[in-house]
Amino acid sequence: MDIKRIRAFTHGYTDKDDRLAALSYFGTFAVYFAALILGTWAATRLHWLAALPFVVVLGFASVRLYVLQHDCGHASLFSRRRWNDRAGEGLSVFTLTPYAVMRHNHNLHHAHVGNLDFREDGEVYTMTLAEWQRAGRAERLVYRIYRNPVLLLGLGGLYTYFIRYRWPRNTQAVGVAGVMAHNALVLGWFALVWALGGWAGLAVLLSSAVLAGVIGVFLVYLQHNFEDTHWDRRPELNPQIAALQGSSCLNLGHWWDIGTGNIAYHDIHHFNPRIPSYRLRKCHFALDAIAPMRRIGWAEALASFRLKLWDEEAGRLVPFPARSQERAAAA
Numbered sequence: 001m002d003i004k005r006i007r008a009f010t011h012g013y014t015d016k017d018d019r020l021a022a023l024s025y026f027g028t029f030a031v032y033f034a035a036l037i038l039g040t041w042a043a044t045r046l047h048w049l050a051a052l053p054f055v056v057v058l059g060f061a062s063v064r065l066y067v068l069q070h071d072c073g074h075a076s077l078f079s080r081r082r083w084n085d086r087a088g089e090g091l092s093v094f095t096l097t098p099y100a101v102m103r104h105n106h107n108l109h110h111a112h113v114g115n116l117d118f119r120e121d122g123e124v125y126t127m128t129l130a131e132w133q134r135a136g137r138a139e140r141l142v143y144r145i146y147r148n149p150v151l152l153l154g155l156g157g158l159y160t161y162f163i164r165y166r167w168p169r170n171t172q173a174v175g176v177a178g179v180m181a182h183n184a185l186v187l188g189w190f191a192l193v194w195a196l197g198g199w200a201g202l203a204v205l206l207s208s209a210v211l212a213g214v215i216g217v218f219l220v221y222l223q224h225n226f227e228d229t230h231w232d233r234r235p236e237l238n239p240q241i242a243a244l245q246g247s248s249c250l251n252l253g254h255w256w257d258i259g260t261g262n263i264a265y266h267d268i269h270h271f272n273p274r275i276p277s278y279r280l281r282k283c284h285f286a287l288d289a290i291a292p293m294r295r296i297g298w299a300e301a302l303a304s305f306r307l308k309l310w311d312e313e314a315g316r317l318v319p320f321p322a323r324s325q326e327r328a329a330a331a
Helices: 003-011 018-045 048-073 081-095 099-112 129-134 137-146 149-164 176-224 239-245 254-259 266-271 277-289 298-306 323-330
Strands: 309-311 316-318
Touching: 003 239, 003 266, 003 277, 018 048, 018 081, 018 176, 018 277, 048 081, 048 099, 048 176, 048 254, 048 277, 081 099, 081 176, 099 176, 129 309, 137 149, 149 176, 176 298, 239 266, 266 277
Parallel strands: none
Antiparallel strands: 309 316
């Protein structure tokens, strides 16, 4: 793999276009508010089932807003850092994510991607096979529960967006006052929706937030949890290889890309985070001309939820050992 050539190629896609950025930013907000208003109207005037399509659209619009906020944290959406920071702060109430917290946590994630010696960056935690074999029953049970797809996607989204970002451990690094002010603004936004749309409006908003959380955790999990991902320990760890091979590309269809702001092309995002989200898809497919890129479809994506442990010797992610193998090893 010619890392230098790939890096030079991706630099051609790092130019910022403020017109495209503004279209993505304000266009997504337009879809967000339209879906919220129409969903509230449908739930109030028709039937709550009639509101479900709008809840889905609102959920994906919320994911897109988060991706745009994530772009702002990398200063990759608009051409000026100040514009990115103001735009990111403006998004924070609607993504339920304080901007400074998101930026701080995500920078840690980028700095330590693929590093087995640092797995406490707030992303999905992965245990090694050797650690599993040394673990006691209680630790194994907790990890099994944690990696259960139903709980991970359901409770994981609720925990991340409704709890974890409200009282982050790193508030001293990002500023307690800012986090508390953000919490107050979120409560104010919920109160405004209730005042204008009643309980139906609040139900539409909260339902979409839960859906957005599920989609978000689904993406976060698959971005680094797939069979031939890449993990290593320092000093052998090569950050560029870890970024490119330890991150996935989820090719789940063009409408999925539109709904999630192209963030599924995560390998080249980690490799070069200066690429704006509106150029990620084009860059990824253009890269095939010099380095055929690996893409994961729906079947492999869903199958990846069976993979739980990193096998350092084999260099791949593997399922839990069969119960019979565990008993044999213990004996």
